[in-house]
Amino acid sequence: MEPILTKYVREPNSFTLDFYLKHQGYDALKKALGMQPNDIIELVKASGLRGRGGAGFPTGLKWQFVDKKIEPRYIACNADESEPGTFKDHVLMERNPHLLFEGCLIGCWAIGAKVAYIYIRGEFFHVQRVLEAELARAYAKGYVGKNILGSGFDCDIVIHRGAGAYEAGEETALIESLEGKRAQPRIKPPFPAVAGLYNKPTAVNNVETLCNLPPIILNGAEWFTSLGPEKNGGPKLFCVSGHVKKPGVFEALMKTTLRELIFDHAGGIRDGHRLKAVIPGGSSVPILLPDQLDIPASFDDVQKAGSMLGSAGIIVMDETTCMVWAARNLLYFYKHESCGKCTPCREGGDWLYKILTRIENGEGEMRDIDLLVSVGNNIAGKTLCAFGDAAATPALTTVKHFRAEFEAHVREGRCTVPADWRASRMPVGAH
Amino acid sequence: MSFHPLMVYDSERFQKSERARLDEGKPFEFTRERRAILDDMLTKYPPEQKRSAVLGALYLVQEQEGYLTASGMRHVAGILGMTAAEVEDVATYYVMFFRERVGTYVLQVCRTLSCALAGAERVTEALSEKLGIKPGETDPSGMFTLLEFECLGACDRAPIVMVNNEHWHEQASAESCAKLVDDIKARGPAALSGCHLEVER
Numbered sequence: 001m002e003p004i005l006t007k008y009v010r011e012p013n014s015f016t017l018d019f020y021l022k023h024q025g026y027d028a029l030k031k032a033l034g035m036q037p038n039d040i041i042e043l044v045k046a047s048g049l050r051g052r053g054g055a056g057f058p059t060g061l062k063w064q065f066v067d068k069k070i071e072p073r074y075i076a077c078n079a080d081e082s083e084p085g086t087f088k089d090h091v092l093m094e095r096n097p098h099l100l101f102e103g104c105l106i107g108c109w110a111i112g113a114k115v116a117y118i119y120i121r122g123e124f125f126h127v128q129r130v131l132e133a134e135l136a137r138a139y140a141k142g143y144v145g146k147n148i149l150g151s152g153f154d155c156d157i158v159i160h161r162g163a164g165a166y167e168a169g170e171e172t173a174l175i176e177s178l179e180g181k182r183a184q185p186r187i188k189p190p191f192p193a194v195a196g197l198y199n200k201p202t203a204v205n206n207v208e209t210l211c212n213l214p215p216i217i218l219n220g221a222e223w224f225t226s227l228g229p230e231k232n233g234g235p236k237l238f239c240v241s242g243h244v245k246k247p248g249v250f251e252a253l254m255k256t257t258l259r260e261l262i263f264d265h266a267g268g269i270r271d272g273h274r275l276k277a278v279i280p281g282g283s284s285v286p287i288l289l290p291d292q293l294d295i296p297a298s299f300d301d302v303q304k305a306g307s308m309l310g311s312a313g314i315i316v317m318d319e320t321t322c323m324v325w326a327a328r329n330l331l332y333f334y335k336h337e338s339c340g341k342c343t344p345c346r347e348g349g350d351w352l353y354k355i356l357t358r359i360e361n362g363e364g365e366m367r368d369i370d371l372l373v374s375v376g377n378n379i380a381g382k383t384l385c386a387f388g389d390a391a392a393t394p395a396l397t398t399v400k401h402f403r404a405e406f407e408a409h410v411r412e413g414r415c416t417v418p419a420d421w422r423a424s425r426m427p428v429g430a431h
Numbered sequence: 432m433s434f435h436p437l438m439v440y441d442s443e444r445f446q447k448s449e450r451a452r453l454d455e456g457k458p459f460e461f462t463r464e465r466r467a468i469l470d471d472m473l474t475k476y477p478p479e480q481k482r483s484a485v486l487g488a489l490y491l492v493q494e495q496e497g498y499l500t501a502s503g504m505r506h507v508a509g510i511l512g513m514t515a516a517e518v519e520d521v522a523t524y525y526v527m528f529f530r531e532r533v534g535t536y537v538l539q540v541c542r543t544l545s546c547a548l549a550g551a552e553r554v555t556e557a558l559s560e561k562l563g564i565k566p567g568e569t570d571p572s573g574m575f576t577l578l579e580f581e582c583l584g585a586c587d588r589a590p591i592v593m594v595n596n597e598h599w600h601e602q603a604s605a606e607s608c609a610k611l612v613d614d615i616k617a618r619g620p621a622a623l624s625g626c627h628l629e630v631e632r
Contacts, residue, residue: 012632084543084582094628122486122527123583125597126629158475163486163525166581180482180511182524198480241545241586248587283544283582313586315545326544333543333581339524423552 001227003251004235005211009095015130017137020098026143028214032106033151035217040110044213046221048233052088053078053169053206054282054310055386056299065193066111067201074202075107075116076192077210078174082121082166083282084333085313088237089207091249093120093127096211097134101144101157103210106217108155111203115156118207119174122163131159166337170385171204172196173339184339185385208237228254232298240266242316243273254298254309258288261297262316273318277401281310283330284390286397322417323402324409327394328356334391345388348379352395359406362413369406373399453519454531456500465491469510481511485521489528498529526580527596534569534576536615539593540603542579545586553605554590555579561609575612588627599626 008014008023017025032040045060066073077100081089093100104116120128135157138144146154160178167173168183175197177183196202212234216224225233232254238261241247245267252261258280262268269275275290280297285308295301302309317326335349355372358364376392376399383389399406408416461469469488476483488511492503504518511518522528529537540546540555555566558577562570569576583591588601592611600611600623614622624630 010631015632081584082582085545085586087584087586090584091628094626095632121584122525122596123580123593126599126626130629156475160475160483161486161490163490164527164581165525177486178483179480180485180513180521182521198477239586241589242548247545247589279544315548315586317548321548329542329544329547336581421548421550421553423556 001235001251001253004215005092005096005099005208005237006249006251009091015095015097015134017098017134017141017143020096024218025098026102026149028217029102029105029143030149032109032217033149033153037110037112040106040217043221044110044216047216047224048221048231049209049212049216049224050232050299051206052208052212052236052311054083054284054308056309059205059209062193062205063107063111063203065191066203067194068112070201071112072115072200073111073113074197074200075104075111075113075210076171076174076178076197076202076204077104077116077118077207078169078171078204079118079120079124079207080162080165080169080174081124081207081311082169083284083311083313084330085239085241085279085282085315086311087239087241088249088312090124090127092207092211092237093124094130097131098138098143099211099214100131100207101135101138103213104157105144105148105155106213107203107205107210109153111201113203114154115158117178117197118157118159119162119168119178120159121168122161125161128159128161135159165339166333167339167385167387170387173385174204175202182339184341185387187384229296229298229301232296232300236297236312238265238297238312238314240314240316242314243270243318243321244268244316245270252297254301255296257294258297258302258314259293261314262293266314266316269316269318273320275316276319276321277317277323279307279313279315279317281308282313283315283333284308284386284393285310286393287401289401320417320419320421322360322415322419322422323398323405324356324360325415325417325422327398328353328360330394331356331391334387334394338387338391342383342388344379344382345391348375348388349391351375352379352391356395359409360415362409362415364406364410366407366410368410369399369403372396372406451530453501453504454498456496456498456502459492459496459500459502459506461491461506462495465495482513482517485511485513485518486525489518489522493528498532532569532573535574536619537576537578537595539578539580539583539596540566541581541583541585541589541591541593543582545582546590549589550605551590551603554592554603554608557605557608558592558612561612574616585626592623594620594623598623600624601627 050056165183172186173183192202250265331353376396380392488507508518592600598620
């Protein structure tokens, strides 16, 4: 397919306002400002656009739920891209920042918001500098700010830097962080659409979601749904990383199969190795095995196969990857990033990590494997946000598919799948 | 003062909090330029929501002092109408804030799965060997601090090393690390490869 969101990202100066204006830039905003806000929400609903951040919730519905009786309302753009294996918003913001601004403005017009906050993760400081410079240009040319394009619509965009917290990617935690607090999730309901930022109605949308709005406004809902399988329309960015020859971000339709993404787009597994396992949607989702990859990479099909498309961060592992090690690596991440609000996640994540470390070091017992499953099942579904499920998943899914490998670790008292790319002398990742 | 006749209450031995005490640091006040940046930042949020600027204010303290000091946090609290405890509550949550003195160059190696699959553990190991310190430590000269970091969101160019919370070095390898350290000593952040998206524009 011809890329839509990333069509020009490889061209020099594609991030500038001049370049953007030469390629239909801000045309969608002009068109949108001539439409009734409600009609935009209906259009987005008809397009079936689903949130690109992970949950795949229909964006139009999210906007419809925003309480239009309360002023002011806000858009909070989730640019806290932190899901391991995901790096799509990075390229969008770095190379196509005006597309994001235009998406934010259309969203604000649709729900009647006067400010959009872009919450960007602190580690993307070089990206933030691009955003700030380009935003200043957009302000100077009247695309953002007071009386946008003479329409009488005022809208500001504010870039807000985070400071290193995975949990800030959860929508209510992001709002807490924007308010200057610890990024910890709130109890839902009330949902942000009713009481979000500063207790006002707020729509929290992912960067890629907002970037899909200008093409929808320009080309219509039918065009969007015609791209890709039913209920999974539109272009999608896929991030492929791990043991592939050409890791990268690839824009494709959701009818593309996972196998095509890994073997055609990303060049396949490194030479002399074979595929062992794939995490299809960022580290929080269950593993798929090599024989499960001939399915369309859509929200619904991946879910049917027993996993989730999530943030479309496809992590590929070849046969040199020890699954106990992989689970332990991710559990270190989750125990480190747990916000600490809910006990099952705060304590359970730590225990999963300890048990996995024991098994990986060859000090585990057979009963530890069942203990992993038991602890995991006591986290999943028992926390305020989806982090708990995410933290339990790496342990549960690796035991489910690779139990024999866990047993071999226990039986032989050592790691049975050594690899030349892992630490050779010191226990790093375990301090 | 005793609540039980057999229990020894001894404030020296027992009633000690394990809470890490913050370094008081030098008496703190923002430079005029940084104060202006903060005042500008405050205009972006509703007037009664000054607290929203706390992350930005803490970055400014860190820029000025090299790390977050207790006096810096109190200063921020005063400006934003928060209590010192509220500022500390925020500061201790986010990993990009340093609460003790760090080296001139903080090397933050991404250790999460995609980078690890590409050899991040060996990168940490090589840097650790070259600098003679373990992750989490600062070398005796005070020039380098080595940290392991969680996913930086650049898994296509793994492994990634970030320096001082902003400069990226992509596709690091165990072999290139010794050279990297020497290069940083000679040229500072210019020694880093930078984010490819930035470089290729």
